[in-house]
Amino acid sequence: xxxxxxxxxxxxxxxxxxxxxxxxxxxxxxxxxxxxxxxxxxxxxxxxxxxxxxxxxxxxxxxxxxxxxxxxxxxxxxxxxxxxxxxxxxxxxxxxxxxxxxxxxxxxxxxxxxxxxxxxxxxxxxxxxxxxxxxxxxxxxxxxxxxxxxxxxxxxxxxxxxxxxxxxxxxxxxxxxxxxxxxxxxxxxxxxxxxxxxxxxxxxxxxxxxxxxxxxxxxxxxxxxxxxxxxxxxxxxxxxxxxxxxxxxxxxxxxxxxxxxxxxxxxxxxxxxxxxxxxxxxxxxx
Numbered sequence: 466x467x468x469x470x471x472x473x474x475x476x477x478x479x480x481x482x483x484x485x486x487x488x489x490x491x492x493x494x495x496x497x498x499x500x501x502x503x504x505x506x507x508x509x510x511x512x513x514x515x516x517x518x519x520x521x522x523x524x525x526x527x528x529x530x531x532x533x534x535x536x537x538x539x540x541x542x543x544x545x546x547x548x549x550x551x552x553x554x555x556x557x558x559x560x561x562x563x564x565x566x567x568x569x570x571x572x573x574x575x576x577x578x579x580x581x582x583x584x585x586x587x588x589x590x591x592x593x594x595x596x597x598x599x600x601x602x603x604x605x606x607x608x609x610x611x612x613x614x615x616x617x618x619x620x621x622x623x624x625x626x627x628x629x630x631x632x633x634x635x636x637x638x639x640x641x642x643x644x645x646x647x648x649x650x651x652x653x654x655x656x657x658x659x660x661x662x663x664x665x666x667x668x669x670x671x672x673x674x675x676x677x678x679x680x681x682x683x684x685x686x687x688x689x690x691x692x693x694x695x696x697x698x699x700x701x702x703x704x705x706x707x708x709x710x711x712x713x714x715x716x717x718x719x720x721x722x723x724x725x726x727x728x729x730x731x732x733x734x735x736x737x738x739x740x741x742x743x744x745x746x747x748x749x750x751x
Contacts, residue, residue, distance in 0.1 A: 485525060485648055489655065490635060493610060494523040497637040497644055500606040504642075507598055510678045512568040516561065517640030529630040531645055538583055539643075540619075542596070543627055544603075546646075547614035549653045554620060554627060554645040555603065561641040565595045589619060603644070611654035685728065685739045686717040715742055 498520045505518040540562050544553040562584060569591050584592070596617060604615045620627050628634055633648040688710040700706075710716070715727040718739050728739040 485635065485651060489651070490523050490525070493635065493646075493651070494520075494637060496606050496609055497523065497639070499609075500603050500644075501639045501642060503606060504599060504602040506676070506679050507602055508565075510680050511598055512565065512595065514561070514564045514568050516642075517558070519640040521638040521640075523635055523637045525633065525635055525648065527630070528628040528632045528634050528645070528647075531634060531636050532630075535643075540584060540589075540592070541621070541627075542600070542617045543620040544600070545614050545616040546650045546654075547616065549611075549613065549650050549657075551647045551650045552627060553615075553647065553650070554643075555599070555617070556643040556645070557599075558641040558643075562592065566591060569594055611658055613654070681721050684719045684722075685730070685737075686719055686724070717745060 501516070501518050501520055505516040508514040508516050535556065536558060538559045540557045540559075542555040542557070544555055546553060566584070566588055600615050600617050604613065607613055607615070628645070628647050634645050635648055635651060637644040637646070687708050689708060691709075692706075712730075716730055716739060717724045718726040718728045718741060724745045727742045727745050729742060731738050731740050
């Protein structure tokens, strides 16, 4: 379950040019939350890796305040804000980094005790394979606010590609991800953005696009046979259990445990398959 809370200092930081208004930060935090949700689905279906997707919130601070409280051994990407000036930072927590590395090297993708160390150059090169998935998800969701290039590089390889120490930034935090965006860049994006209305059809399409990568469990169900416990205990290898399901009766095709279709059992090569027929009442009942 994702949880989100926008955290603002009661004495909201006043930077050169003034603080960003809380409603704008809340809007951007909603976009960040959508990014984390979409990435959670994408990583689970692509690698697979389970993302700590608990969204904590957002706050305004200077970049030096962020670095002083940043997690040790986290990996940072510098993201270009092109066509706007400046760079953002996307910080990947060590648990996520080592889970991705494990999956890319053929492991389970489970964060089995992340190592408390910096990653090596070889590990960084391996991790490069997963970066397009992460940055593309951010680029798609951020486009709801502004079209930004988000060309990325490892911050460790280019110290100049990060905000200056006293630069005001907005920090968006989730369990395994932190996004740091210069406040001035956000102001430039807002100023350049033309007013536009929200099309519900577009919103539905974005939701559908995020769901396309999700995996579901598909099962074909036969009506089972009734058995006495004594008969069950006496079952031996090679015995045949006759089901009470006639061969010409459709079977239930269930999606994630819910009956959605009726179908006919067929064979495809050496495998058993289900030819989809009509929708079942359970799947269409809301």
